[in-house]
Amino acid sequence: MQTTLFLIEITAILVFAYSGMIHARRSDFDYVGVLTIALVSAFGGGTLRDILLGNYPLYWIIHWEFIVYVLLLSPIALLALEFNKDFSSRRILMFIDALGLGLFTASGVGIALEMHTPALPASFIGVITATFGGVLRDVLSNRKPLLFQPTEPLNATCSFTGAWVYIVMLRLNFLPPLALILCIAVTFLFRTVAVIYNWRLPF
Amino acid sequence: MQTTLFLIEITAILVFAYSGMIHARRSDFDYVGVLTIALVSAFGGGTLRDILLGNYPLYWIIHWEFIVYVLLLSPIALLALEFNKDFSSRRILMFIDALGLGLFTASGVGIALEMHTPALPASFIGVITATFGGVLRDVLSNRKPLLFQPTEPLNATCSFTGAWVYIVMLRLNFLPPLALILCIAVTFLFRTVAVIYNWRLPF
């Protein structure tokens, strides 16, 4: 169980970092820019979560091996992008991206509740953890955040739904690991279906 | 007294949220964007104040009913905006906006001083509390912050003046509630007159 969660978390961080690099290259940034955007995409949401909760030391200071993984990924990813060969197909990337959304939502709500945050702000912190890495990425790239654009499929909405699944199940006395898995599953499935069928907010 | 302050604070948060929504609609954001910009406009300044002071837990985590009020306001406000009917006239909005500036200034300086912040940084934290919700709103909307534009009437200047009224009166041993009221009153009047007569910084 622990190993599985750890593998998912690493995968999510790497996918968010990789998608950050793709965005950074489109902005014609140099390697410092690409690496910064990659790190901000991967760690920005969780860092914001810990700062809002006053949860110190930050997780990437304790688990600095996460930074090493992103550093090792970045030259490989850049080479792959240079030769215009996505080393993972768009479909696989989308799947892991949705998994990352679910995992970061679960970690955000979970840590917030552990620190005695009431349910409503805890659900917002879950959504911020899962989506604000991308918002910070767009702000540092001087773009309008993708998250707010009516042309994009549901994203924060899936995370918000997953967060409440977690909260409600804990209230109903489900076991925490079960609530965690269902939160990840619901967020993942909702997001995947939203992307495939291009569901958007009606307003 | 307590009830009056609470009503003013709620009003200020709702007005800042509403003005955030108007800005977000101009950026063609979807509901997630509109709601984020509304929450950031309303809670951004106070959140920055608490993070700069290390004042945990954040006030909207304790008083999460404030978030509920903004959530309840947002669909009503969106409907009103949709049918192009401001539910409050521009004049009333301007008055409450100036009141919000005064109240957030007072809360910023007050909490900073309580945490033994020296007068000068406390006055800056008052101004940040009152004005940086709007700056964060503009940053997330990928615009130049209105606060810095020479075409806008005095804003930070009014807040800074009010902050020093508060600090000086406390030094002169006035009662804290009296200093608070005068801080709010001076900021409010200064801002109102500045908007009506279009006072700007000369440089």
Add this chain to the structure above:
Amino acid sequence: MQTTLFLIEITAILVFAYSGMIHARRSDFDYVGVLTIALVSAFGGGTLRDILLGNYPLYWIIHWEFIVYVLLLSPIALLALEFNKDFSSRRILMFIDALGLGLFTASGVGIALEMHTPALPASFIGVITATFGGVLRDVLSNRKPLLFQPTEPLNATCSFTGAWVYIVMLRLNFLPPLALILCIAVTFLFRTVAVIYNWRLPF
């Protein structure tokens, strides 16, 4: 030694503030904007360092005389800019700017290590301290961060190198003041040479 370090730190803060004002004037901001950008350029990196480390109270709240110096500098600098007479030549500004990069790198890594941050995240916090004042300046000015642009000479790279000089020398049991001086010297020289010969990242 202490006095020397203090003088360098004050100089670095003033140079970063001054270079922030030049940028702000190019954005056609009013005095509130110019002063905010100046303060963010000078104090933004160190503030981010302290927030990421949970190191409270922030240094400009304790040493608020630093703010006074920037406030005193700002009208003089604005007058100088108005009459188009840089009160320091471009060459001198570049030298002190490189010195500031070195000093902020050293202070970032030093404080991070003191708070038991592992070496890798400590080196990143050194780079963030030295460079993110400029990134925040660009974000608040609604520009793409200069730091990420392939047309600019090496900047974060020099800071990163200096940070590792500091870390490695401490590991080799050099005296901390010696490690500090070498960190500042390496960062300073690397940056100066990079600017003069226009060294850039090759990708």
